[in-house]
Amino acid sequence: MSEPESEQSLRGLARFLVGPAEIAERLGVEANTINVWKVRHESFPLPVRRLKTGDVWDVREIRVWAEHTGREFRS
Incomplete structure (x- = not known):
């Protein structure tokens, strides 16, 4: 049996990672809107990582x- 994942473990922290689709769902907009906001709004949080498949953000910063x-913002 595995140990509980703490917020300090990589897997524990991964639960805070979101892409444009997850952000859009929580904000009630289309996923493409997130890509527009990241260009138009200087205050929009920077991604924590850019992957070949797209940007990834910390949902706490988005909130x-x-x-x-x-x-x-819907949890």
């Missing part, structure tokens, strides 16, 4: 940005 810009 803070959403709150500061008056957008509803």
Whole structure:
């Protein structure tokens, strides 16, 4: 049996990683809107990593940005 994943473990931290589709779902917009926002809004959080398949963000930073810009964020 595996040990519980702490927030300090790589797998524990991975639960905070999201792509444009997951962000869009939480903000109630289309996934392409996220790609537009990252270009148009200087305050939009920078991705934590750029992969060949696309950008990845920390959902906690997205939540803070959403709150500061008056957008509803669904957990």
